[in-house]
Structures are given as structure tokens and as C-alpha cells.
Amino acid sequence: MTKLILILAAQILLVAAIASAGDFARTMNQKHLGLHKKEKLTHLRFYWQDSLKGRHPSAVIIQQPVSNSSTFGSVTMMDDPLTLDVSRNSSVVGQAQGIYAGAAQREIGYLMVMNFAFKTGKYNGSTIAVLGRNTVLSKVREMPVVGGSGVFRFARGYVEARTKLFDFKAGDATVEYNCYVLHY
Numbered sequence: 284m285t286k287l288i289l290i291l292a293a294q295i296l297l298v299a300a301i302a303s304a305g306d307f308a309r310t311m312n313q314k315h316l317g318l319h320k321k322e323k324l325t326h327l328r329f330y331w332q333d334s335l336k337g338r339h340p341s342a343v344i345i346q347q348p349v350s351n352s353s354t355f356g357s358v359t360m361m362d363d364p365l366t367l368d369v370s371r372n373s374s375v376v377g378q379a380q381g382i383y384a385g386a387a388q389r390e391i392g393y394l395m396v397m398n399f400a401f402k403t404g405k406y407n408g409s410t411i412a413v414l415g416r417n418t419v420l421s422k423v424r425e426m427p428v429v430g431g432s433g434v435f436r437f438a439r440g441y442v443e444a445r446t447k448l449f450d451f452k453a454g455d456a457t458v459e460y461n462c463y464v465l466h467y
């Protein structure tokens with residue numbers, strides 16, 4: 284008898300759990316988030332300024348590579364300015380904040396995980412998230428845009444990265460980024 288009551292109680296609890304599980308999610312009208320509009324394609328171009336040494340480094344090595352013959356295993360954290368022009372002194376439009384990590388054993392290839400955080404005009408406060416593979420010695424590297432915030436909510440697309448300047452000794456690199464982003 285007690286066993287039967289226990290089984291019944293368990294079943295009631297299960298039904299209650301299923302009912303409340305449905306409460307945290309609902310289908311809603313896409314209009315409420317402006318998704319009924321046609322997607323826009325925005326092209327952004329800026330220069331990623333990475334500086335590992337000097338007086339004001341914008342990136343720090345968190346973990347050195349596992350061997351001297353590759354960059355595999357290295358982890359670097361960046362807060363790199365994004366500028367309007369190739370010159371480091373040109374206007375800053377935002378920051379690239381994130382990590383690049385040596386992810387290839389037999390070539391120079393990084394895993395890039397970064398947010399472009401924009402600081403100007405209508406893009407101020409909006410971000411684009413990039414997650415991709417960056418073989419820095421290739422002329423053009425393509426990486427996916429996996430999302431965004433603010434103006435770039437629901438973003439998808441890709442970026443093309445082209446190195447403009449690389450000074451190993453000074454620890455400086457300037458990379459042109461062309462971003463092609465679909466968003467609402």
C-alpha cells in the first residue's frame with residue numbers, strides 16, 4: 284500500500300516537473316524582435332593592432348608554446364585597438380578582446396576567440412563575435428562571425444584577415460580585417 288502511494292506521488296511530481304519545465308520557454312512572434320525585416324549586409328573594415336612588447340603592450344602571453352619549434356600550446360590574451368587606418372595612431376573604432384591560442388602542431392595556426400567591441404557612432408556598445416582558425420602566414424584568412432550584440436544581434440557572416448605589418452622583434456602586428464555581416 285505505501286509502495287503504491289509512493290509510486291503515485293512520484294508520478295504526480297513528474298507531471299508537475301514536466302508542466303513547470305514548459306514554463307521557461309515559449310514560441311513568440313518574430314516581429315517583437317524586429318526579425319520580420321529583411322536582413323542587412325554590412326561591410327566593416329578596420330585594422331587590428333597587436334602589440335606584445337613596448338611600453339603599452341595590448342596583448343599578454345599567458346602560456347608559452349610547448350616547444351620552440353612551433354606555436355602549439357601558446358595562449359595569448361588581447362585587448363587590441365581596432366583603428367580606422369593602417370597607422371597605429373589613426374582613430375580607434377573599438378577593441379578586439381579575446382584569446383589567440385596556438386592550435387596547430389605542424390604549422391603556424393591559431394584558434395581565435397574574440398569580440399570586436401565597437402566604441403563609435405551607432406555601433407558604440409555593439410559587438411561582433413569571431414571564432415575561427417587563423418593560419419597567420421597565409422595571405423588571406425577567413426574566419427566565421429558566430430554572433431553579435433546590439434546592432435549586430437543575430438549576426439552571422441565572415442571576416443577576412445590580411446597581415447599588413449609584422450615586426451617579430453618589436454612584437455607588433457597590424458592586420459586588416461574586412462567583415463561581412465548579415466544582421467537585422
Ligand SMILES: *[C@@H]1O[C@H](CO)[C@@H](O)[C@H](O)[C@H]1NC(C)=O
Pocket residue numbers: 349350351
Ligand atoms: C626554448 O629555447 C630556450 C632558449 O633558447 C631554452 O632555454 C628552452 O629550454 C627551450 N624550450 C624548449 C621547450 O625546448
Ligand SMILES: *[C@@H]1O[C@H](CO)[C@@H](O)[C@H](O)[C@H]1NC(C)=O
Pocket residue numbers: 370371372
Ligand atoms: C605615432 O605617434 C607617436 C607619438 O605619439 C610617434 O612617435 C610615432 O612616430 C607615430 N607613428 C606613426 C606611424 O605615425
Ligand SMILES: *[C@@H]1O[C@H](CO)[C@@H](O)[C@H](O)[C@H]1NC(C)=O
Pocket residue numbers: 402403404407408
Ligand atoms: C559610447 O557609449 C558610452 C556608454 O554609453 C559613452 O560613455 C561614450 O561616450 C560613447 N562614445 C561615443 C563615441 O559615442
